[in-house]
Amino acid sequence: MTNRWLPRPERTLPTPRKPIADVYDAAYSGVPNWDIGRPQQAFVHLQEAGRIESPVLDVGCGTGELALYLASHGHRVLGIDLASNAIRQAKLKARWRRIPAQFLVWDAVDLGRLAEAGLSVRTVVDSAMFHILGDTERGRFVHGLESVIEPGGLYCLLGDARRDPRDSYGITPRELRDRFADGWTVEFVYETIFERRYSANPAYLAGIRRPIDS
Template sequence: MPSLDNEDIDRSSTKQSNYSATREEDVIKPISTSSKTISSDDFEKLYEGQPAWDIDQPQPEFVEIADQITGSVLDSGCGTGENALFFAARGCDVTGVDLLSTPIERATQKAADRSLEATFLQLDALKLSELNQKFDNVLDSGLFHVFSDEDRQRYVNELSRVMHPGAKLYLQCFSDKEPTGSGPRRISQEELHRTFDEGWEIESITPCHYLVREENNRQYTSGGPHAYFCVIRKH
């Protein structure tokens, strides 16, 4: 650790803006199925414990496509860093950013504990261009779907500013196949195509499931929340 209408792993990211969910007693209530950007206050409450998505391992969809990723990697809305650290262990030059200080502190400690080199920064994803750096790859596991329509477009514009031409965005978000309830807004394939219509090419959208903490499973579809895993290339 970090939106529009409401949207299968069948295989085995300072309070500056708003975004990344709740201890079990908190997450049982919907964080936001509305069109508003999820607030940083909501995310801070979640990090008082261990959020549903903080699973102490990378999301399986990112593991599956790992061989496609080389060079520099930005993990946008990195949380406590599991996806970022997975790619750091594979030799990638990794930077992770998150809105809140707590997950960044935890990610930094994990990197030290595992003797891995990775940079973790507290930064609003709506201000990614402040990094003054471009990347070969961007990871987004659970950030895209927390934004309002307006902030979503701001976010995509910021992504474009920090990606080399031909760089790829690997994005996992809640899908509209997941029933309304706990968690963020659901995203449709139509929304994805509309959002990345200009300056991007969607190479694939694959139905999958999010892996969540065992104690949170009962809040979602059996097997984990329905999601889409997308590979999107910047022109």
């Protein structure tokens, strides 16, 4: 695996949001409920269907199970997370399993700075990151996607279905179409589940394509 496609983070260091970074660092001092020790089945199905193309950026990668799974299937993968504890564990897993995935402490709402550092990918995978963001952060994230996904590339996200329309947590198919109305194509939105260690929630799996001519 060549690292020439990877950014040079030492040239543009991130500033993770606080106190949210501290909250997730504390969660990863143990084993959070959403860390099931394997990739979500929804993404396994996408990989088996041939919908994932390299290079891949895994946003909110946690301890790296999805990134490691994709890298073990031949993809070039960079996983980012604002929790340094999670990234430390992901790097250890990669080393012990001898899987060439790369990991970086980075805030996903700062994707534009990764693009400035040289990152360009065909696929962005998002296993339950977007669905926790607030309205302003979602806007920043979508804007950042435009800078790192190559024209024609795909954003694949899995998130809890929104239960209360007054709540910002979770996602809906309508919101995704509204958020990506400016030239993007929502190729699919499937009802599925998001697995946790002791439960499973109704969720959506979506694939959103960046326009080729953008």
